[in-house]
Amino acid sequence: MPELLEPRPGAAGRHVGGNTEEPMGHGEMKSYFDEPSLDYAVTDTLIDDGVREELASIAARYPQPRSALLPMLHLVQSVEGRVTPAGIEACAEILGLTTADVSGVATFYTMYKRRPVGKYHVGVCTTSLCAVMGGDEVYARLQDHLGIGNDETTEDGAVTLEHLECNAACDMAPVMMVNWEFFDQTTPRRACEIVDALRAGEEVTATRGARVVTWQQAERVLAGFPDGRADEGVTSGPTSQLGLRVAAERGWSAPDPNDFRTTGDDSAEEAK
Numbered sequence: 001m002p003e004l005l006e007p008r009p010g011a012a013g014r015h016v017g018g019n020t021e022e023p024m025g026h027g028e029m030k031s032y033f034d035e036p037s038l039d040y041a042v043t044d045t046l047i048d049d050g051v052r053e054e055l056a057s058i059a060a061r062y063p064q065p066r067s068a069l070l071p072m073l074h075l076v077q078s079v080e081g082r083v084t085p086a087g088i089e090a091c092a093e094i095l096g097l098t099t100a101d102v103s104g105v106a107t108f109y110t111m112y113k114r115r116p117v118g119k120y121h122v123g124v125c126t127t128s129l130c131a132v133m134g135g136d137e138v139y140a141r142l143q144d145h146l147g148i149g150n151d152e153t154t155e156d157g158a159v160t161l162e163h164l165e166c167n168a169a170c171d172m173a174p175v176m177m178v179n180w181e182f183f184d185q186t187t188p189r190r191a192c193e194i195v196d197a198l199r200a201g202e203e204v205t206a207t208r209g210a211r212v213v214t215w216q217q218a219e220r221v222l223a224g225f226p227d228g229r230a231d232e233g234v235t236s237g238p239t240s241q242l243g244l245r246v247a248a249e250r251g252w253s254a255p256d257p258n259d260f261r262t263t264g265d266d267s268a269e270e271a272k
């Protein structure tokens with residue numbers, strides 16, 4: 001992997017990252033985070049006229065074109081394997097934004113990657129509940145098993161490992177995601193079996209039924225180009241539906257919202 005470099009100080013409209021001793025020009029930003037910025041030294045790109053047309057088609061879906069930036073960046077990732085300077089420039093040009101605007105968004109959200117991602121992005125939730133339910137052990141075992149650290153990719157380019165914040169699936173803790181498909185209530189052993197199967201090229205199905213595709217294919221779906229698999233598998237598991245089941249068994253039903261409507265003048269009620 002090429003060394004990640006900061007852009008040249010003084011490059012107009014570009015984000016200038018940290019760790020440079022050179023003087024900064026007026027209006028440029030300096031980052032004090034360790035995370036490397038975008039690699040502006042790499043000029044190879046797969047963004048061609050066809051991709052530009054697709055990016056423009058995403059922008060055309062929104063009343064305010066700039067609202068399309070997030071899915072457009074997912075399309076860039078599906079083509080380039082990460083966010084690239086060429087992808088940022090294409091988004092900026094189509095949306096009439098500066099590259100600094102686009103770069104600011106791309107470097108803020110953790111789903112946008114500045115380094116090439118492997119064929120399978122494996123994320124392990126290590127936020128409080130998953131951590132105490134075994135997420136920390138799952139993550140540690142995968143690190144040992146794969147021989148890589150956080151946000152690193154195996155030498156064969158197959159697996160990128162990342163610890164994730166809460167995936168909003170706490171009832172299924174500890175959860176692991178592969179290319180954003182859930183593997184619920186996983187264990188260290190099961191997690192290693194899953195990555196081994198992926199690296200061996202076997203078809204792997206997530207806990208809730210969806211087949212795992214490559215990270216770049218999944219990114220295309222996030223860009224708003226359906227792959228026809230939206231209905232593969234279930235969308236919730238038994239623990240998510242437990243309250244519903246208990247309510248059904250006991251004959252409970254939700255209160256009528258009309259019982260809670262007020263006349264708009266609560267002061268008389270409060271004065272009682």
Ligand code: FES
Pocket residue numbers: 125126127128129130131165166167168169170171173174175
């Ligand atoms: S803490 Fe892991 S999904 Fe919420």
